Amino acid sequence: MGLDKRIFLSPPHMGCEEERLVQEAFESNWISPLGPQVEAFEKEMAEYVGVNGALAVNSGTSALHLALRYLRVDQGDIVFCSTFSFVASANPIVYQGAVPVFIDSECESWNMSPSALARAFAHYERMGKLPKAVIVVNLFGQSADMSAILRICDQHGVPVVEDAAESLGATYHGKASGTFGKFGVYSFNGNKIITTSGGGMLVSDDREALTKMRFWASQSRDLAVHYQHSELGYNYRLSNVLAAIGRGQLGVLDKRISARRSIFQRYYLALSNLDGFMFMPELANSLPTRWLTALTVNPLYAGISSGEIIEALAEENIEARPVWKPLHLQPLFKDCKYFPHTQDKSISEQLFKDGLCLPSGSNLSEEDQDRVIKCILTVMNSRGTKK
Numbered sequence: 001m002g003l004d005k006r007i008f009l010s011p012p013h014m015g016c017e018e019e020r021l022v023q024e025a026f027e028s029n030w031i032s033p034l035g036p037q038v039e040a041f042e043k044e045m046a047e048y049v050g051v052n053g054a055l056a057v058n059s060g061t062s063a064l065h066l067a068l069r070y071l072r073v074d075q076g077d078i079v080f081c082s083t084f085s086f087v088a089s090a091n092p093i094v095y096q097g098a099v100p101v102f103i104d105s106e107c108e109s110w111n112m113s114p115s116a117l118a119r120a121f122a123h124y125e126r127m128g129k130l131p132k133a134v135i136v137v138n139l140f141g142q143s144a145d146m147s148a149i150l151r152i153c154d155q156h157g158v159p160v161v162e163d164a165a166e167s168l169g170a171t172y173h174g175k176a177s178g179t180f181g182k183f184g185v186y187s188f189n190g191n192k193i194i195t196t197s198g199g200g201m202l203v204s205d206d207r208e209a210l211t212k213m214r215f216w217a218s219q220s221r222d223l224a225v226h227y228q229h230s231e232l233g234y235n236y237r238l239s240n241v242l243a244a245i246g247r248g249q250l251g252v253l254d255k256r257i258s259a260r261r262s263i264f265q266r267y268y269l270a271l272s273n274l275d276g277f278m279f280m281p282e283l284a285n286s287l288p289t290r291w292l293t294a295l296t297v298n299p300l301y302a303g304i305s306s307g308e309i310i311e312a313l314a315e316e317n318i319e320a321r322p323v324w325k326p327l328h329l330q331p332l333f334k335d336c337k338y339f340p341h342t343q344d345k346s347i348s349e350q351l352f353k354d355g356l357c358l359p360s361g362s363n364l365s366e367e368d369q370d371r372v373i374k375c376i377l378t379v380m381n382s383r384g385t386k387k
């Protein structure tokens with residue numbers, strides 16, 4: 001028996017305008033780097049999320065790196081960072097020669113725990129060494145509890161960088177996720193809610209800061225006809241062709257959000273009453289995009305583990321994945337300090353043990369989603385679920 005068509009976790013989903021805009025870039029012969037599409041993309045992004053300015057770069061990782069350098073993160077400094085995330089959230093700390101300190105999640109949002117953050121600040125305040133910055137990650141399309149987090153960071157005068165790579169389009173108290181910190185970072189990697197195949201955006205209300213970072217991102221070229229450089233720079237800018245794709249994608253972002261939220265709703269209706277199944281909660285006063293439908297499966301009640309569900313789906317040619325492995329558990333960061341939610345309770349480790357992400361692409365058809373749901377129900381039945 002042949003396998004059914006593969007169902008991916010979160011594949012790209014192009015709209016109708018992207019090809020025309022790329023064509024425009026070709027016709028004007030603005031292929032790379034930079035050009036009018038980049039400028040328009042920056043302007044449209046800034047308007048969409050409601051900030052003064054935006055800087056288009058070649059990845060979300062580059063955007064984070066620029067933000068940390070601007071905040072003078074340097075050799076021997078420490079930076080607090082959400083532990084429950086993709087490695088790209090913390091790597092730029094190390095690029096700057098600084099050391100990450102990892103902060104656990106809370107149950108309400110799965111994102112940074114304000115109480116773990118407060119304990120970390122108390123600890124480092126006693127040592128007389130505050131972090132240079134706090135990187136707050138907004139996972140799976142949901143904002144962290146930014147009011148509580150900003151209150152703590154403001155008390156200590158430490159700036160926040162929001163890693164909103166996964167939360168473009170989400171809101172918190174009616175305001176766009178990624179616009180709460182000094183800097184916000186979005187990603188247009190192939191698996192994100194909108195994509196340019198690869199790319200990122202740095203947003204801020206501080207136009208002067210963005211100008212400085214734009215300079216660094218284009219090899220720090222001084223104002224001179226000859227190539228002169230007084231500062232270290234990078235080749236971090238986004239190409240004009242990819243910005244054209246980004247503009248088309250931004251035009252359909254709201255549609256992508258409602259599609260992903262509907263997909264979540266269908267999973268929720270079909271699976272939320274199964275014993276041991278718990279979907280990622282929706283934080284009060286926030287509207288997540290449900291970039292990925294994420295849930296935990298407690299094997300004690302479900303009679304099956306999240307890993308076994310992922311395997312069963314893989315056998316049906318369906319891509320599901322574990323949630324992010326906490327960064328403090330990564331071999332790369334094994335020597336870094338970690339502050340759990342409470343002294344003896346680590347939420348991110350529990351989420352990692354039981355969590356999984358289901359196929360959530362905005363182009364997932366109802367038929368394909370039914371295949372995913374049926375496969376899960378079948379494997380549950382075959383295990384003789386406890387009632």
Ligand SMILES: *Cc1c(COP(=O)(O)O)cnc(C)c1O
Binds near residue numbers: 060088137189
């Ligand atoms: C995708 C992602 C990034 C990195 O973005 P790139 O554009 O791939 O460099 C950073 N943080 C999180 C949480 C991400 O999911």
